[in-house]
Amino acid sequence: MHHMKHHPHTLIADFTTGNVNRQLISFAMPMFLSHLLQIVYNMADMIIVGQTLGKVGLSAISVGGDIMNCMTFIAMGFSSAGQVLIAQYIGAKQHDKLSRFVATMSAALFVFACCVTGVGLLFRREIMELMHTPPEAFAEALSYAGISMAGIVFVYGYNAVSAILRGMGDAKHPFYFISLAALLNIVLDVIFVMQMGTGAKGAALATIISQGVSFLLCAAFIYKNRDRYHLSLTLGQFFHPEKEMLISLLKLGVPMAIKNAAVQFSKMFVNSWVNSFGVAVSAFAGVANKINMSVNMMSNSVNTAGASMVGQNIGAEQYGRVRQIVFAVYRIMIAVAVAASLVIYFFPEQVYGIFTDDPAVIRIGYEYIPIAILAFFSCAGRSGSNALINGSGNSHVNFVTAVFDGIVLRLGLSVLFGIVLDMKYMGFWLGDALANFTPLWVGMLFYHSGAWKKKAV
Structure with a gap:
């Protein structure tokens, strides 16, 4: 294990020396597997609910899931920012600041989670109406969203603890905890949805319980091994966040959260238009989403790993390595995009068949193939850039990307193709892929x- 220089008993990885490709892959792999597991249990949710409740259930989870994703992505913006700042502290060998930063970040995310839950529960009916939720799915979607929102504090908590570990260069432990959550989720889904017949509510409850368990275990693990992570945490620190650290977290976290939320909002805007083309199109949107997600997840894990590595190397002023890391990220993702494109081009029936046997839905799937390929390559294109932009912790560039990616181009192009050029739902998808x-x-x-x-920092 020459390429990972370890201090005695420490669980922190040093990315400032050693083989870039090997480190990137060994760091990104557990993250990718974590994401993959999340997709698998999201799919299990969809399959179990789809089989028990049909189109209506799928539509409810698709809409409720969109809203949850939006809330989760806001949390992920702050936790990604935290991860980069932790990596830069480690690269600059400022271990003394880690505990104070971890306490500050955790406190901030907790307050945030409470606000989001409050707003979500107050306005969930209005949000559902804005989303053009198909009327037959409205009641199911409402209860799904309500339960999900009540459990947001666990989602935020899990994001905070895994960001702390990943910032330290430890992606393996978050993977163990998420595996547990995934298994628990599927077991609970079967019990609640299939045996007890609780519908979409049951699916939401299963997700919340399993996330809560995984968060509590992960937090306990960090606390137990705090010395090995150079953390000297005390309870008092959580009640006394540090102002400067809070400001640097917000300066970087807000643009990341805006980028994530804006991308998600404009996706919701696109989806609400798409939903208005009827249940078949709305159902396919759910399928397309899942397919794009698989490549997106790969891209996210590689660029998140890349961002942590870039952060450490900028902290340690190793600029040559930063270049190597960015190009390694591109190489991996272009290979993934090529593979995914070949699969969807040659085996569309098989891919769509996993989700649905409805001919109307599959017909739309055939039209969608070129857009899917475009989306795969855009994923590869953004990966290396995101690793550099996020890893540098440059809040201005993050902000510019957020505004253009999330708002200007995504909405602009969707409106242009979908409404002005009247390409209907295909136009909205095309605009989204180009943005x-x-x-x-x-x-x-x-x-x-x-x-x-x-x-x-």
Whole structure:
């Protein structure tokens, strides 16, 4: 294990020396598996609910899931920011600041989770109406969203604890805890939805309980091994967050959260238009979403791993390695995009058949193939740029990407193709796929400017 220099008994990985490709893959792999598991149990949710409740159940979970994703992505923005800042502290060998930062980040996310839950529960009916939820699915979707929102504190908590571990370069432990959550989720789904017949409510409850268990275990694990992570946590620190640290978390977290939320909001805007084309189109949107998610997840895990590695190396002023890391991320993701495109091009029947046997839905799937391929390559394009933009912790560039990617181009192009050029639902999907290329060109400009060499902390 020469490439991972370990301090005695420490669980922190050092990414400032050693083989870049090997580190990137060994760090991204557990993250990818974690994401994959999340997809698998999301799919299990959809399959179990789809089989028991049919189209209506699928539509309810699709809409309720969109709202939950939006809330979760906001949390992920802050936890990604935290992960990068932790990586930069470690790269700069400032272990003394870690505990204070971890306490500050956890406190901030907890307060945030409470606010989101409050707003969500107050306005969930209005949100459902804005989403053009098909009337026959409204009641189911409402109860699904209500239960999910009540459990948001667990989602935020889990994001905080896994960001702490990943910032330290430890992606394996979060993977163990999420595996547990996935298994528990599927078991509870079978019990609640299939045996007890609780419908979409049961699916939401199963998700919340399993996330809660996984969060509590992971938090307990960090506390038990705090010395090995150079953390000297005390309960008092959680009640006294540090102002400067809170500000640097917000400066970086807000643009990341805006980027995530804006992308998600505009996706919801696109989906609400798409839903208005009827249940078959709405059902296919759910399927397309799941397919894109699988490549997205790969891209996210590789660029999150890349961002942590970039963060450590910028902290340690190893700029040559930063370049190597960014190009390694691109190479991996282009290979993934090529593979995914071949599969959807040659085996569309088999891919769509996993989710549905409805001919109307599959027909839309055939039209969608070129857009799917475009979306796969946009995923590859954004991966290396995101690793650099996020890893540098540069809040301005993050903000520019957020505004263009999330709002200007995504809504602009969707409206252009969908409404102005009247390409209907295909136009909305095309605009969405093209907007995905935004980070690629922002990242290129940022890379050539050399501004990424400045530390965020």
